[in-house]
Amino acid sequence: NAGVTQTPKFQVLKTGQSMTLQCAQDMNHEYMSWYRQDPGMGLRLIHYSVGAGITDQGEVPNGYNVSRSTTEDFPLRLLSAAPSQTSVYFCASSYSWVAGINTGELFFGEGSRLTVL
Amino acid sequence: DAKTTQPPSMDCAEGRAANLPCNHSTISGNEYVYWYRQIHSQGPQYIIHGLKNNETNEMASLIITEDRKSSTLILPHATLRDTAVYYCIVRVAHSGAGSYQLTFGKGTKLSVIP
Numbered sequence: 484n485a486g487v488t489q490t491p492k493f494q495v496l497k498t499g500q501s502m503t504l505q506c507a508q509d510m511n512h513e514y515m516s517w518y519r520q521d522p523g524m525g526l527r528l529i530h531y532s533v534g535a536g537i538t539d540q541g542e543v544p545n546g547y548n549v550s551r552s553t554t555e556d557f558p559l560r561l562l563s564a565a566p567s568q569t570s571v572y573f574c575a576s577s578y579s580w581v582a583g584i585n586t587g588e589l590f591f592g593e594g595s596r597l598t599v600l
Numbered sequence: 601d602a603k604t605t606q607p608p609s610m611d612c613a614e615g616r617a618a619n620l621p622c623n624h625s626t627i628s629g630n631e632y633v634y635w636y637r638q639i640h641s642q643g644p645q646y647i648i649h650g651l652k653n654n655e656t657n658e659m660a661s662l663i664i665t666e667d668r669k670s671s672t673l674i675l676p677h678a679t680l681r682d683t684a685v686y687y688c689i690v691r692v693a694h695s696g697a698g699s700y701q702l703t704f705g706k707g708t709k710l711s712v713i714p
Binding site: 487518523524525526527528531541542571573575587588589590591592593594 | 632634636641642643644645646649687701702703704705706707
């Protein structure tokens with residue numbers, strides 16, 4: 484059971500380039516999300532999805548795009564990379580947001596470290 | 601989601617209990633208390649959660665005050681591998697919540713000392 488898999492683990496981009504961070508989970512989770520973490524700060528939500536075909540914005544969505552065509556995959560697209568997007572990105576998934584049915588815990592990937600020059 | 605307040609850092613001797621406090625004085629009746637930890641630069645890891653009763657699992661215990669305005673995470677016998685940043689989060693945990701966001705603060709950096 485692989486859990487939440489993020490690729491790539493490391494990436495260096497030049498300003499203006501575009502790229503996609505991949506996230507896949509094999510746990511049949513409804514809920515998936517992307518967070519970014521900057522030095523000395525907590526995690527901030529970028530986008531999330533409560534099921535295939537459904538996405539919504541989080542706290543810091545500008546400059547990012549997402550789609551959810553399958554239950555398993557939730558890619559994050561950087562449209563035109565900027566130095567301010569240098570960060571560590573975490574993908575997380577949960578079976579359900581409802582704590583009464585299960586723990587409602589989020590499972591996190593290992594992170595993708597992005598540097599924009 | 602309610603805001604939480606945690607001390608920025610704490611030390612604990614190896615083998616002793618680590619007691620990590622969290623204040624959430626504005627918590628509402630349908631909000632759960634969740635604890636996660638982040639070891640070095642890895643992805644956060646779920647520890648435990650609760651609504652109003654004390655909870656225990658293989659990792660930790662969660663003590664929630666009767667008025668639910670604060671809670672304490674207890675690691676009964678801290679080891680060096682428990683050195684991490686611990687996040688206390690409160691959130692609604694029912695369907696149709698309207699908000700599916702976990703709000704991470706800066707957490708408490710726990711250092712377990714040999």
